[in-house]
Amino acid sequence: MKQRTIAKSVEIVGIGLHKGVPVKMKLEPLEEDAGIIFYRVDAGITIPLCIENVVDTKMATVIGKDGIVISTIEHLLSAVYAYGIDNLRVVIDNDEVPVLDGSSSGYCMLIEEAGIKELNKSKKAIKVKKEVEITTEDGKRVTLKPSNRIIYDFQIAFDHPSIGEQNFHFDYSINEYKENISRARTFGFLHEVQYLRSIGLAQGGSMENAIVLDQSKVLNPEGLRFDDEFVRHKILDAIGDMALLGYTMVGEYDAVAGSHHLNHLLTKELYKDASNYEIIDLEEASEEAEVFELAYSKVEV
Template sequence: MKQRTIANSVEIVGIGLHKGVPVKMKLEPLDSDMGIVFYRSDKAVSIPLKIENVVDTKMATVIGKDDVVISTIEHLLSAVYAYGIDNLRVVIDNDEVPVLDGSSAGYCMLIEEAGIKELEKSKKAIKIRQDIKIETDDGKRVSLKPSNHIIYDFSINFEHPVIGEQNFRFDYSIEEYKENISKARTFGFLHEVQYLRSIGLAQGGSLENAIVLDQSKVLNPEGLRYSDEFVRHKILDAIGDMALLGYTLVGEYDAHAGSHHLNHLLTKKVYEDKENYEIIDLEKADAEAHVFELAYSRIQA
């Protein structure tokens, strides 16, 4: 199995969620072993997608270098990860990735428009070897554990009549991702949106790019895309955050009330102990590598 990039450059213009200004973004192919690299064209600064370049995780996953940042990268990365793309240059002329409709479906369409190209060098995956967990005193947790599959299991519990308790278990395949995860939109509560705007954030947020709820109902006229759209979007975010590991993940992600911050702590903890993981070359023909190849073959486009 070979590494992947996109076949052709493709670009889009959209609105940033927090600043509300137009952003031009271009996706460009890269060669083997170059990874995912963000480039701020207005600042002439490249920011490789690495755990050590994460600078903020309060409202979104934000990477930065030399006082230059790029925010809200998780939806784009979720789609990039879903299509198995290892090498990609993301050129952007502002500090925030376009929010599109609040999901990753638009990025799936963009990647399919660009096409996928296999490269010469073999693809690698990160195989989780033992349980790794981050847990808070109030019961929030995120974890990774060994599996020969790529699984995301997420639960949430909101004291809101529309949300309540929700759980979704996602056994990875590209078609399942496109149909059941990519369309799930980000969400927020009206009182939170009003507060964020008062401090200069969420300026681009609207009913066109987020689910907004008041105390009792969804305010979007079209309603929900799924009855459990909220927890599905949490999985979408988690997939994007796990892309910071730098390799296709083979293992099971499990979370209750997880967040960008906890996901960041989890990816850091993976690399704190070499017993936690193994980097597998998917071109090798031994039996173990074949298991990983089968696991990854389920997300071929």
């Protein structure tokens, strides 16, 4: 199996969730072994996608360098990661990736518009060899476990009649991602949105790009896309956050009330000990390569 990039450059214009300002973003193909690179064209700063460049994880995953940041990268990265894109340049003229409709389905369409190009060098993946885990005193947990497949399990519980307890199991393929994960939107509570706006955040948030709830119900007139849309979006976010590993992960991600912050700590924990993981060449690792071939073969892009 070979590394992937996009076949041609594509552009999109949208608004940022937190600043609410227009953002122009362009995705460009890159050569083998280049990785995922962000470029702030307005500041002339290149920010490679890596754990070391994460500067904030409170409300979103934010990378930065020399005081220049790019925020809310997780939805774009979720789609890029799901489509197996190894090399890509993201050119952006502001400090936040466009939120689109609050899901990653728009980015899936953008990638399919660009097409996927296979490169000459073999694709590499990171295989989890030992279980690593981050836990908190209030019962939150994120875990990576060894597996020959790519699995995401997530559990949430909210004291809200529209959410309650939700679980979702995602066995990776592009087709399953498009149908069951990419369309799930980010969500927030009305009182939280009001507070965030008071401190200069969520300025671009609306019912056009998020599920908004009051104390008893979903306020969006169209309702939910899935009964369990909330936990599906948590998996969407987690897939984007795992892109910070720099390789597609072979293993099982399992979370109870996980977050961007815990996901960041988990990626750091995995890399703390070289015995926790193995970088595998998918030209040589036939069993793992078969998993990817099956996952990628179900959709033509």
